[in-house]
Amino acid sequence: MSLPKAELHLHIEGTLEPELAFALAARNGVTLPFADTEELRHAYSFSDLQSFLDLYYALMAVLRTEQDFADLADAYLARAAGQGVRHAEIFFDPQAHTARGVEIGTVVEGLSRALERSEERYGISTQLIMCFLRDEPAASALETFEAAGPHLHRISGVGLDSAEVGNPPAKFREVYELAAAAGLRRVAHAGEEGPAEYIREALDVLGVERIDHGLRCLEDQELVARLVREQVPLTLCPLSNVRLRCIDTLADHPLRRMLDAGLLVTVNSDDPAYFGGYVEDNFTALRDALGLDRETLRTLAANSFKAAFLDEPRRRALLAEVAAYEFTD
Ligand SMILES: Nc1ncnc2[nH]cnc12
Numbered sequence: 001m002s003l004p005k006a007e008l009h010l011h012i013e014g015t016l017e018p019e020l021a022f023a024l025a026a027r028n029g030v031t032l033p034f035a036d037t038e039e040l041r042h043a044y045s046f047s048d049l050q051s052f053l054d055l056y057y058a059l060m061a062v063l064r065t066e067q068d069f070a071d072l073a074d075a076y077l078a079r080a081a082g083q084g085v086r087h088a089e090i091f092f093d094p095q096a097h098t099a100r101g102v103e104i105g106t107v108v109e110g111l112s113r114a115l116e117r118s119e120e121r122y123g124i125s126t127q128l129i130m131c132f133l134r135d136e137p138a139a140s141a142l143e144t145f146e147a148a149g150p151h152l153h154r155i156s157g158v159g160l161d162s163a164e165v166g167n168p169p170a171k172f173r174e175v176y177e178l179a180a181a182a183g184l185r186r187v188a189h190a191g192e193e194g195p196a197e198y199i200r201e202a203l204d205v206l207g208v209e210r211i212d213h214g215l216r217c218l219e220d221q222e223l224v225a226r227l228v229r230e231q232v233p234l235t236l237c238p239l240s241n242v243r244l245r246c247i248d249t250l251a252d253h254p255l256r257r258m259l260d261a262g263l264l265v266t267v268n269s270d271d272p273a274y275f276g277g278y279v280e281d282n283f284t285a286l287r288d289a290l291g292l293d294r295e296t297l298r299t300l301a302a303n304s305f306k307a308a309f310l311d312e313p314r315r316r317a318l319l320a321e322v323a324a325y326e327f328t329d
């Protein structure tokens with residue numbers, strides 16, 4: 001049995017494994033520009049965020065029907081269950097699908113079909129977070145929010161992702177105001193490739209409750225002090241950071257320094273099909289690279305539940321499971 005944990009930074013489209021991509025391509029009559037899964041896997045070598053995003057968006061061509069989205073989410077949940085995940089807050093990118101002629105209702109209803117059965121099947125509670133693509137115009141985010149209107153009862157929050165540099169959080173002030181008025185939770189990617197200033201802007205202008213990545217906060221000690229004081233959760237993704245060359249090697253990852261500074265950090269997988277591991281693989285790789293002891297791993301698991309948008313009884317129950325967990329390896 002694995003250490004119980006929440007996954008708070010997971011793009012469902014980033015869980016599309018090569019085998020499922022080819023199966024969906026065959027089902028939908030889509031031709032992929034790769035001969036087979038092995039050739040596709042060879043393309044998983046990235047120089048930066050954009051080089052990954054190019055492949056990530058291209059492969060989405062195979063996702064067309066509600067059943068495709070349900071199959072994608074179910075495959076993720078089955079794997080997550082094997083990695084100790086007890087709660088998952090799942091990102092999706094509606095504009096990447098509507099731009100291809102797939103309606104937002106197809107995406108949300110398809111994902112929800114799998115999510116609705118997740119507690120019963122896998123013991124994983126779930127929420128959906130709708131992300132806006134920050135390299136698209138603000139008007140497109142507003143249109144997306146409007147199109148999501150009939151499905152908002154299935155969506156817990158909004159997020160901001162895609163190419164960060166040159167697309168500051170403030171560009172999305174209006175749509176975040178609408179989301180807040182609709183009672184949605186707010187998060188945003190900031191400080192992955194972009195500067196520390198974007199983290200401050202996400203907090204001050206968008207009113208976010210969590211920062212996705214946030215790695216570059218370390219360049220601004222005043223900001224670090226604020227994140228510690230306000231206990232703003234940071235959803236770190238260590239294997240992603242190495243694959244997208246935000247850091248050179250896992251041994252260089254500042255996670256331990258961040259914990260020691262008092263930051264509320266969590267460990268997540270981002271796009272596990274592309275970055276070489278799901279969430280527990282991230283825990284294990286960090287443990288091995290940084291020499292983390294069991295109590296530090298327990299702290300990281302507890303942080304994931306502290307940072308989650310859970311109701312208090314379930315948060316308490318899951319924190320109790322973490323406290324009682326007995327390591328066997
Ligand atoms: N790591 C990441 N950063 C920004 N946008 C993303 N979309 C999917 N993964 C992402």
Ligand SMILES: [Zn+2]
Nearest residue numbers: 161189212270
């Ligand atoms: Zn991400």
